[in-house]
Amino acid sequence: MPSRAMPSRPLALAIALAGLVAVTPARAQPSPDALVDAFEAVLGPVRTHRPSHAKGTCAAGHFVATAEGTRLSVAPTFSGQRVATLIRFGVGGGSPQASDTSRSTRGLSIRFETPAGDIWDMANISVPVFGAPNPQVFVENLLVRRPNPANGQPNTEAINAFVAANPAVTRQGRWLAANSPPASWATTPYWGVNTFVFRGQDGQLRPARWVFEPRAGTQRLTEEQMRSMPGDFLADELRRRVAAGPVEFDMVLQFPAAGDDLNDPTIAWPDDRPRAVVGRLTVTEVAPGPGGACDPISFMSLDQAPGVELSDDPTLQVRAGAYAVSLSRRLQ
Ligand code: HEM
Numbered sequence: 066m067p068s069r070a071m072p073s074r075p076l077a078l079a080i081a082l083a084g085l086v087a088v089t090p091a092r093a094q095p096s097p098d099a100l101v102d103a104f105e106a107v108l109g110p111v112r113t114h115r116p117s118h119a120k121g122t123c124a125a126g127h128f129v130a131t132a133e134g135t136r137l138s139v140a141p142t143f144s145g146q147r148v149a150t151l152i153r154f155g156v157g158g159g160s161p162q163a164s165d166t167s168r169s170t171r172g173l174s175i176r177f178e179t180p181a182g183d184i185w186d187m188a189n190i191s192v193p194v195f196g197a198p199n200p201q202v203f204v205e206n207l208l209v210r211r212p213n214p215a216n217g218q219p220n221t222e223a224i225n226a227f228v229a230a231n232p233a234v235t236r237q238g239r240w241l242a243a244n245s246p247p248a249s250w251a252t253t254p255y256w257g258v259n260t261f262v263f264r265g266q267d268g269q270l271r272p273a274r275w276v277f278e279p280r281a282g283t284q285r286l287t288e289e290q291m292r293s294m295p296g297d298f299l300a301d302e303l304r305r306r307v308a309a310g311p312v313e314f315d316m317v318l319q320f321p322a323a324g325d326d327l328n329d330p331t332i333a334w335p336d337d338r339p340r341a342v343v344g345r346l347t348v349t350e351v352a353p354g355p356g357g358a359c360d361p362i363s364f365m366s367l368d369q370a371p372g373v374e375l376s377d378d379p380t381l382q383v384r385a386g387a388y389a390v391s392l393s394r395r396l397q
Contacts, residue, residue, distance in 0.1 A: 097386030103207040118155030123357035134343030140372020164296035173255035174364040189255035195330035252284035259381035277314040363392035
């Protein structure tokens with residue numbers, strides 16, 4: 066694992082604070098602390114791991130933009146030069162012991178670092194939609210699941226009433242129920258889910274969402290494998306795969322048509338929208354055990370202005386602040 070990718074604690078904290086300062090949502094939104102507090106209301110205090118995608122494996126590789134990627138974004142990552150990447154593959158949920166066969170999201174988080182030192186982060190999931198349409202509903206959806214201190218149980222009636230009033234929170238779960246978990250971290254697409262704004266060489270601004278498509282194709286666990294596979298197989302499977310040859314993903318942009326919702330990440334755009342392949346991610350190394358260079362960082366410098374900028378999607382705008390608070394609590 067390249068040690069240059071692991072920032073010192075002071076540097077990580079400086080990046081965390083920069084994230085806090087950079088986020089100025091247009092409307093009043095839950096504060097970064099309130100967003101992380103909502104996770105902790107359900108999980109209890111989380112100080113040793115991430116409250117989301119707590120289980121994960123660190124890896125490294127590189128990214129090279131296609132000519133189309135260079136045309137569509139002036140961001141340093143899309144220059145066409147080879148860009149170093151620190152990568153974290155994750156399993157959704159707040160437990161570091163989550164099972165690799167669980168019907169939850171898998172994560173692909175990437176820190177790009179250009180030869181000139183420009184850093185850009187993203188955290189993607191193996192489902193095309195998010196679990197909440199906006200930050201307020203995100204917080205309420207967690208708080209309603211708080212266990213009752215008297216019996217340690219959540220209030221099922223309150224949860225059912227909340228879900229009935231906010232059906233958008235069921236979209237991700239319905240997708241997961243219809244698509245079994247991937248057989249490998251290398252055999253699933255990972256969606257960025259939120260809308261970003263790409264500034265092209267021609268000066269045009271283009272809203273877009275992205276997906277990382279596995280060059281190995283999509284492969285999911287069978288029902289039988291979901292019953293028989295051990296709870297920990299993804300990390301070793303990836304190590305064996307990368308030892309045999311690089312694992313690759315194509316980064317593909319999708320562009321909206323008139324009427325497509327740009328600001329609600331629970332609504333995927335139809336598959337027939339125009340697409341462009343903008344780069345290739347190659348995974349060349351996997352950390353030998355848990356932890357590694359991904360632990361003391363958060364994948365939160367989510368925009369690379371000018372070039373790939375935040376859209377008005379409020380669920381995107383609150384992310385960097387929440388990740389920064391989460392990181393600072395983990396580093397205490
Ligand atoms: C209201 C919006 C959101 C909030 C408040 C939120 C909050 C968080 C927090 C606090 C963490 C832990 C960060 C850390 O400790 O380093 C996290 C991790 C993560 N989130 Fe989000 N998130 C949001 C939206 C999303 C969306 C839309 C996606 C999917 C594209 C996503 C994917 C991930 C992934 C993959 C991780 C694990 C990152 C890693 O590997 O370090 N999140 N999120």
